[in-house]
Amino acid sequence: MKQKVITLDEFIVKRQMEFEFASGELSGLLRDLGLASKIIHREVNKAGLVDILGSVGNTNVHGETQKKLDVFADEAFISCLKNSGECAAVASEENDNIIVFEEREQAKYVVALDPLDGSSNIDVNVSVGTIFSIYRRLDENRAITDDDFLQPGVNQVAAGYIIYGSSTMLVYTTGHGVNGFTLDPSIGEFCLSHPNITTPTDGNIYSINHGYRWHYSDGVKKYIDHCINSDGLREKPYSMRYIGSMVADIHRNLIKGGIFMYPRSKEKPLGKLRLLYECNPLSFVVEQAGGTAINGRKRIMELQPTELHQTCPIFMGSPQMVEMLHNCVITHNAAKKEG
Numbered sequence: 538m539k540q541k542v543i544t545l546d547e548f549i550v551k552r553q554m555e556f557e558f559a560s561g562e563l564s565g566l567l568r569d570l571g572l573a574s575k576i577i578h579r580e581v582n583k584a585g586l587v588d589i590l591g592s593v594g595n596t597n598v599h600g601e602t603q604k605k606l607d608v609f610a611d612e613a614f615i616s617c618l619k620n621s622g623e624c625a626a627v628a629s630e631e632n633d634n635i636i637v638f639e640e641r642e643q644a645k646y647v648v649a650l651d652p653l654d655g656s657s658n659i660d661v662n663v664s665v666g667t668i669f670s671i672y673r674r675l676d677e678n679r680a681i682t683d684d685d686f687l688q689p690g691v692n693q694v695a696a697g698y699i700i701y702g703s704s705t706m707l708v709y710t711t712g713h714g715v716n717g718f719t720l721d722p723s724i725g726e727f728c729l730s731h732p733n734i735t736t737p738t739d740g741n742i743y744s745i746n747h748g749y750r751w752h753y754s755d756g757v758k759k760y761i762d763h764c765i766n767s768d769g770l771r772e773k774p775y776s777m778r779y780i781g782s783m784v785a786d787i788h789r790n791l792i793k794g795g796i797f798m799y800p801r802s803k804e805k806p807l808g809k810l811r812l813l814y815e816c817n818p819l820s821f822v823v824e825q826a827g828g829t830a831i832n833g834r835k836r837i838m839e840l841q842p843t844e845l846h847q848t849c850p851i852f853m854g855s856p857q858m859v860e861m862l863h864n865c866v867i868t869h870n871a872a873k874k875e876g
């Protein structure tokens with residue numbers, strides 16, 4: 538018996554009781570995020586064919602060269618969110634300051650966005666992703682400021698990612714579990730393909746950039762020794778999987794079990810990954826799938842942001858693996874240093 542296809546729109550309406558705010562507002566926002574991702578899907582899948590590769594020559598706030606597809610994705614998402622009518626402003630990795638939609642003063646939500654994470658991998662055909670985080674404005678009668686975005690991750694009303702890989706998937710949560718939708722390009726719809734995603738409580742995949750190993754804290758180095766089984770105590774060795782595209786690494790570990798780590802280091806004493814539009818939204822998804830996400834000591838979603846583009850160390854995934862990492866950090870790191 539062929540299973541009925543449930544589209545993203547049908548799913549949101551069906552589950553409207555779960556979203557404490559009017560589901561029409563959420564469906565409007567997710568619909569427009571889905572629309573923009575279909576546009577990006579089209580461009581990413583032909584990136585090798587047209588002259589959209591190569592850098593624009595500009596750099597973003599982090600000094601990283603913006604690839605043409607970064608800029609294209611940023612513009613596509615901002616345009617779709619502006620037209621949605623439900624979004625009052627956007628904070629994007631590709632823009633130094635927030636973008637306030639003047640004609641949307643009544644809109645209730647703001648969106649923090651990494652429009653195309655891992656874009657340096659586009660030229661070598663590795664999966665890339667979009668990450669989004671949705672907050673309710675602090676006060677609808679007050680003009681939008683950075684403060685509407687500088688809310689702890691526990692205040693997110695929805696969050697998720699789109700992965701542009703062997704297929705294009707949208708994975709999101711509103712705080713009632715995690716569901717994955719695969720794009721069927723033949724009908725232009727995201728269809729429910731991974732209902733109620735739960736991550737394994739333990740796993741044998743660890744994801745970290747080993748090249749920086751000597752620059753990590755003693756606690757993280759101790760955990761890496763545990764992973765490579767340097768004491769020979771574990772029968773089945775772990776596998777190290779790291780492709781340098783956070784959405785792809787997190788998605789794989791979410792499904793199969795594992796831990797993703799981007800610690801602080803001598804070069805990056807506050808880590809590299811951004812709290813607002815990478816760590817918080819992915820932590821919300823991972824926690825809702827039964828995983829945990831910490832900065833080495835504290836829950837990521839309880840951190841109080843102070844700057845739009847601030848970074849933080851991050852360790853997220855199967856709870857038993859994250860707990861082992863946490864124990865290594867509190868035992869071996871001096872002076873209450875994070876991971």
Ligand code: P6P
Pocket residue numbers: 654655656657746781782783784809810
């Ligand atoms: P490194 C991509 O540039 C990114 O922001 C994440 O997607 C990825 O996990 C990380 O940086 C990779 O960083 O320093 O290991 O190359």
